[in-house]
Amino acid sequence: MAHSHSHSSEKIGWAFFLNFGFTIIEFIGGWLTNSTAIMADAVHDLGDTLSIGSAWLLNKLGTKSATKEFTYGYRRLSLLGALINGIVLIVGSAWILYEAVPRLSNPEMPETEGMIVLAILGVLVNGFAAYKLHGGKSLNEKVLNWHLLEDVFGWVAVLIVAIVMQFKDWPVLDPVLSIGFTLFILFNVIRNLVSTVKLFFQASPDNSLLQNVTDKLLELDAVIDLHHLHIWSLDGEHHVATVHVVSQFESKVEYLELKESVSNALQKFELSHTTIEIELTSEECRDVC
Known part of the structure; x- marks a missing residue:
């Protein structure tokens, strides 16, 4: 298990340094070729670099045990990383739109030979990074692999547009492509940012999860009622649940059977942490809110 985790971290590290180095080249190349499309893809790759860096850091910190101060461990760092990533991408995308939109009415011909070389x-770079993460078992590796494949397709689009402009005097294609890239980035960033902010405020990670857990517990014969059911997520992947279960039992055996049945009912939801308080019908709940 330790070897597998180390191998995963090594592969994510490879992808990070490849992406980081190439992002710098992209910004320089976009400036030299006067291409807003390459600049837009550079902003996209910057976001992927931040995502990969966050995933790499989390992958390393995931080996650390929880402490007295951080009792749930360090998984919520991924939410912070997602928030920072989203803000950086929104600022970068706004800058690209500011540069690209005026060019629609007054397009400037970019240096197509340089665009072709960069594309x-x-x-090659994003394809190699995707290859390094291919076949990864962790969720981090799988998600990042899709990001990198998406980058490969983006560069294929830049290559096609650059080749077209090499033979046709259609400079408007460059800002059109950059605006298309940027709007695509913004759509995904805003959607993910909304989800991240909700998780920061401890919203239920899935609208149907709370109701499904409620229904499953109330199906148990020994469960009379339940309240104070709370479900939130540490990082969007590892969820936590607490609930007060009302029951009536006459012996220790019935009490143990109740605990086992509740445990079995919750097992299908793959919750990372659960806290179950069992109350008798004659008890008054000590929590008032």
Whole structure:
């Protein structure tokens, strides 16, 4: 298990340094070629670099045990990383739109030869990074692999547009492509940012999860009622649940059977942490809210 975790961390580290190095090249290349499309893809790759860096850090911290201060461990750092990533991408995307929109009415011809070279390099670098993460078992590796494959397709689009402009005097294609990239980035960033903020405020990670848990527990014959059911997520993947279960039992055996049946009912939801308080019908709940 330790070897598998170390191998996963090594592969994510490879992808991070490849993406980080190439993002710097993209910004320089976008400036030299006067291409807003390459600049837009550079912003996209910057977001992926931040995502990969956050995943790499989390992957390393995931080996650390919980402490007296951080009793749930360090998983919520991924939410902080997602929030920072979202803010950076929104600022970067706003800058790209500010540069690209005016070019629709007054397009400038970019340096197409440089665009072609960068596009080929982009396909190779992102393709190699995706190859390094291919076949990964962890959720981090799988998600990041899709991000990198998405980058490969983006660079293929830049390559096609650059080749077209090499033979046709259609400079408007460059800002059109950059605006398309940027709107695609913004759509996904805003959607993910909304989900991240909700998790920060301890919203239920899935609208149906709370109701499904409620229904499953109330199906148990020994459960008369339940209240104070709270479900939240540490990082969008590992969920926590607490609930007060009202029952009536006459012996220790019935009490143990109740605990086992509740445990079995919750097992299908794959919750990382659960806290179950069992109350008798004659008891008054000590929690008032």
